[in-house]
Amino acid sequence: MSEITLTIVKVLFLALLWLFILFVASVIRSDLFGRAVPSADGARQLQTPDRPRRAKRTKGQPRVMTITNGPTAGTQAELAGGTIMIGRGADCQLLLDDDYVSTRHARVVAGGENGVYIEDLGSTNGTYVNGMRITAPTSITLQDTVRIGKTVLKLET
Amino acid sequence: MSATDNPAMVTVVPRKRRTVEMFLVLFASALSLAAYAQVDLNVQGHLPTNLTLVAVIAFVLPLLAHAAIRWRVPYADPVILPCATLLNGLGLTMIHRIDLINDPPSTGATQQLLWTVLGIALLIVVVAVIRDHRPLQGFTYTLGLVGLVLLLLPLVPGISSGDVGGAQIWIHLGPLSFQPAEVSKVLLAIAFASYLVEKRDVLALAGWRVLGIDLPRARDLGPILLVWLTTLAVLVFQNDLGTSLLFFGLFVTMLYVSTQRPGWAVIGLVLFAAGAVFGYFARGHVRIRVAIWLHPFANINESYQLIQAQFGLAWGGLLGRGLGEGRPGLTPLARSDFIATSLGEELGMAGLFAVIMIYGLIVSRGLRTALACREPFGKLLAAGLSFSFALQVFLIIGGVTRLLPLTGLTTPFMSQGGSSMIANWVVIGLLLIISHQVRRPVATTQDVDPGGELIFERPGQVSDSEETQAIPATRGTGGTADDDQPTQIHVRGGHR
Numbered sequence: 001m002s003e004i005t006l007t008i009v010k011v012l013f014l015a016l017l018w019l020f021i022l023f024v025a026s027v028i029r030s031d032l033f034g035r036a037v038p039s040a041d042g043a044r045q046l047q048t049p050d051r052p053r054r055a056k057r058t059k060g061q062p063r064v065m066t067i068t069n070g071p072t073a074g075t076q077a078e079l080a081g082g083t084i085m086i087g088r089g090a091d092c093q094l095l096l097d098d099d100y101v102s103t104r105h106a107r108v109v110a111g112g113e114n115g116v117y118i119e120d121l122g123s124t125n126g127t128y129v130n131g132m133r134i135t136a137p138t139s140i141t142l143q144d145t146v147r148i149g150k151t152v153l154k155l156e157t
Numbered sequence: 158m159s160a161t162d163n164p165a166m167v168t169v170v171p172r173k174r175r176t177v178e179m180f181l182v183l184f185a186s187a188l189s190l191a192a193y194a195q196v197d198l199n200v201q202g203h204l205p206t207n208l209t210l211v212a213v214i215a216f217v218l219p220l221l222a223h224a225a226i227r228w229r230v231p232y233a234d235p236v237i238l239p240c241a242t243l244l245n246g247l248g249l250t251m252i253h254r255i256d257l258i259n260d261p262p263s264t265g266a267t268q269q270l271l272w273t274v275l276g277i278a279l280l281i282v283v284v285a286v287i288r289d290h291r292p293l294q295g296f297t298y299t300l301g302l303v304g305l306v307l308l309l310l311p312l313v314p315g316i317s318s319g320d321v322g323g324a325q326i327w328i329h330l331g332p333l334s335f336q337p338a339e340v341s342k343v344l345l346a347i348a349f350a351s352y353l354v355e356k357r358d359v360l361a362l363a364g365w366r367v368l369g370i371d372l373p374r375a376r377d378l379g380p381i382l383l384v385w386l387t388t389l390a391v392l393v394f395q396n397d398l399g400t401s402l403l404f405f406g407l408f409v410t411m412l413y414v415s416t417q418r419p420g421w422a423v424i425g426l427v428l429f430a431a432g433a434v435f436g437y438f439a440r441g442h443v444r445i446r447v448a449i450w451l452h453p454f455a456n457i458n459e460s461y462q463l464i465q466a467q468f469g470l471a472w473g474g475l476l477g478r479g480l481g482e483g484r485p486g487l488t489p490l491a492r493s494d495f496i497a498t499s500l501g502e503e504l505g506m507a508g509l510f511a512v513i514m515i516y517g518l519i520v521s522r523g524l525r526t527a528l529a530c531r532e533p534f535g536k537l538l539a540a541g542l543s544f545s546f547a548l549q550v551f552l553i554i555g556g557v558t559r560l561l562p563l564t565g566l567t568t569p570f571m572s573q574g575g576s577s578m579i580a581n582w583v584v585i586g587l588l589l590i591i592s593h594q595v596r597r598p599v600a601t602t603q604d605v606d607p608g609g610e611l612i613f614e615r616p617g618q619v620s621d622s623e624e625t626q627a628i629p630a631t632r633g634t635g636g637t638a639d640d641d642q643p644t645q646i647h648v649r650g651g652h653r
Binding site: 027 | 174177181184188191195198235236240291292294295354355358476477479480482504505508514515518521522532533534535
C-alpha cells in the first residue's frame with residue numbers, strides 16, 4: 001500500500017474508534033436525562049398484569065406482612081409468594097435495617113393448611129409473637145403482633 | 158379505583174436500550190474486524206485469507222452475549238458489553254499482529270480467541286444462571302477462603318510454576334498454566350462486599366477514637382489484618398507488587414465506601430506505606446522496579462524492556478505508525494504486559510487514549526450502577542469491581558508508560574492470558590446483572606386507600622436519572638439506602 005493510502009486508512013480507523021466513544025457517550029447522555037414517555041404506555045403496562053391477581057383475592061385472608069412500627073414502618077411484603085424472609089440480608093423480602101436483627105432472622109410461610117406461620121431461623125435476639133419469644137414455628141393470624149428487634153410487624157389483608 | 162385514574166402514578170417506562178446495545182456491539186465488532194484486516198493488509202500486503210471465518214466469529218460471539226443479556230437481564234446497562242467487546246477485539250488484533258512478527262507466525266491469537274470464547278461463555282452463564290447478585294451474599298466466608306487460597310496457591314510447591322519473570326504468580330496443572338490471582342480478585346470482591354455489609358455498622362461505630370480516627374474493635378479488625386498480611390505475603394513471597402497493591406487497594410476502597418469513614422483510607426494508606434517500605438528494603442525485586450522507574454537509562458540490562466516500550470511510544474507519536482507498521486516485537490513481552498505500548502506504537506497517542514477512554518467508560522458505568530443501587534451489597538460489589546478494574550488499568554498502563562513503577566498486572570481484555578480474560582468477562586457479567594437489578598422497574602404495593610384497594614406505584618424510577626431524583630422523595634431523611642428496598646417485585650407480563 002502506498003504511503004498516502006496507509007495514512008488515510010490509519011486516520012480513518014482512529015476516527016472510527018473515537019466515533020464509537022462518542023456514540024457510547026451519547027447513549028450515556030440520553031440515559032442521564034431520561035426520556036419522556038406517553039403516560040398511556042405506562043398505565044397500560046401497570047394495569048393489565050394486575051387484574052387477575054385482584055380477582056382471585058378473597059376477603060378476610062391475610063395477604064401481606066406489614067411493618068407497623070419501626071424505622072421502616074409501612075413497608076409490606078406479599079404472602080402470595082409462599083415465603084417471606086425477614087432480616088438484614090439483601091435477599092430478604094422484608095429488609096430490616098436494625099442492629100438487633102440477624103441477616104436471615106425469621107421466615108413467614110403461607111399457603112399451607114395451617115394458615116400463616118412464622119419461624120425463627122436461629123436468630124441471635126429472637127422473634128416475639130405477642131410478646132413471647134418463639135422457639136418453634138408459630139401460626140399467626142391477623143390479630144397477632146410480631147416483634148423483631150425494634151420492629152413490629154402484623155399480617156394484613 | 159383503577160390504576161389509570163390514580164394521579165400519583167408515575168408513568169415512566171424503563172429504557173432497556175437493548176437495540177442500542179446491539180448496534181454498538183456490531184460497531185465494536187466491525188471496528189475489531191477492520192483492525193484485523195488492516196494488520197494483514199499492512200504486514201502481508203493482502204487481506205487475510207481467513208477473513209470470512211474471523212468475521213463470523215467476531216460478530217457471532219458478542220451477539221451471543223447480547224442475546225443472553227436481552228433474554229435474561231434486559232434492563233442491564235447497554236454500553237458495558239460493547240466496550241468490553243471492542244477492547245477484547247483490539248487486544249486479539251494486537252496479539253495477532255505480534256504473532257505475525259515470527260516466521261512462521263505463532264498462534265497466540267488463536268489461543269487467546271479460545272479463552273475469549275470461554276470468557277464469553279462464562280458471561281452468558283453468569284447472566285443466565287446467576288441473574289441476581291443478591292444470593293451471592295450468602296457465601297461470604299466460603300468465597301473469601303477460596304479467594305485467599307487461590308491467591309496463595311502459587312506458593313504451594315507441587316503446582317507452582319516457580320519464578321516467571323521475577324514473580325511467582327503462576328500455577329500449572331498438567332499442560333495448563335493459570336494465574337489464580339485473577340479469579341481470586343472476583344471472589345474476594347464478592348466476599349469483601351458481603352462481609353462489609355454485615356459488619357459496616359460495627360466497623361463504623363464501635364471502637365475507640367485515636368487521633369481523630371475511629372479505630373474499630375480488635376475482633377472486627379481481625380479479618381482486615383488478615384487481608385493485609387495476605388497481601389504482604391503476596392508481595393514478599395510471590396514478589397508480585399501489582400497483585401498485592403490491587404487487592405489491598407480493593408479492600409481499603411470497599412471499607413471506605415461501606416463505612417464512609419475517611420479514617421479507613423488513612424489506616425489503609427499507612428498500612429500500605431508500611432508494606433511498601435518493608436518491601437523496598439526486604440526485597441531486591443521491588444528495589445529494582447523502583448530504580449528502573451526513576452532512572453531507566455542507568456542500567457540498560459534491567460530496564461531494557463521498559464526503554465524499548467518508551468521508544469515504541471515515541472515512534473508511534475500522535476497518530477501512530479498504523480496497524481502492522483510499527484515494530485512492537487522489539488519489546489520483550491509485547492503481547493502481555495506491554496500490549497498497551499504496542500497499541501500506543503501502532504495507533505499512537507490518539508489510539509491509546511481511546512482505549513483508556515473505553516476502560517474509563519466501563520468503570521464509569523460500573524460506578525453509576527453502584528450509585529443507583531438501592532441495597533448495600535450490590536452497591537458495594539459494583540463499586541469494588543469497577544474500582545479494582547480501574548486500579549488494575551491504572552497500575553499496568555501507568556507502569557508501562559513509566560508513570561508508576563512497573564507492576565506485573567494484566568491489561569484487562571487485552572494482554573495475552575486466559576485467567577485474566579475469563580475473570581474480566583465474569584466481572585462484566587456481574588456488573589451487568591447488578592445493573593439489571595438496579596435499573597429494572599420495581600413496584601411496591603401501598604395500601605393507601607382505606608377500603609383496602611390496591612394502588613400500584615413506582616417509587617424508585619426506572620430510566621436512571623429519575624431514579625436518583627426520586628429516591629430522596631421516597632426515602633425518609635434519616636434513612637439509609639436500603640430503606641426503600643422494594644418490598645416485592647411484580648413480574649410484569651410482556652416485558653420481562
